[in-house]
Amino acid sequence: MADGQAIRGSKVGSGPAGEAERGESAPRRVVSYWCANGHESTPAFATDADAPREWECQRCGVPAGRDRDNPPEARRTEPYKSHFAYVQERRSEEEGQAILAEALERIQERRGR
Missing domain, CATH: 2.20.28.270 (RNA polymerase-binding protein A)
Known part of the structure; x- marks a missing residue:
């Protein structure tokens, strides 16, 4: 480099090597x-x-x-579920429709209809 900012005389991996410089393992x-x-x-x-x-x-x-003859079984990973999928597990279709109707009614009341 022309502006003198380069580190000269070193390369990747250079530096002290061995236990004497790093300490005992x-x-x-x-x-x-x-x-x-x-x-x-x-x-x-x-x-x-x-x-x-x-x-x-x-x-x-x-x-x-650690037991070669009896290794642990692979864990079953569940596929990704969206928030909507979890909601569907907790609520039936009828409950969902009732909640939706209540929410729409509240919105219409706020708007003055």
């Missing part, structure tokens, strides 16, 4: 998790931390557990 342990599709995930945890009972599979996203 905490001791870790690797825990294996298996999903219903047979995938194995092996996250590392600090030795003094409690590993969770379930972990999300890194390949397919379903829950994975």
Whole structure:
């Protein structure tokens, strides 16, 4: 750059590398998790931390557990519902018509009709 604003002598990823500059890593342990599709995930945890009972599979996203022969079942996800769909679950068609008639009546009263 002509105006002298460029950072010279550095590149992406340059800087101190290795444990000597960053400090010592905490001791870790690797825990294996298996999903219903047979995938194995092996996250590392600090030795003094409690590993969770379930972990999300890194390949397919379903829950994975520590027992290889008995993995947790995939959770059933409900499709997106609109506000109107939830209202329809709570109200019958007749109730909806009655509420609509009351609202229209109130509007007409306010308008002086």
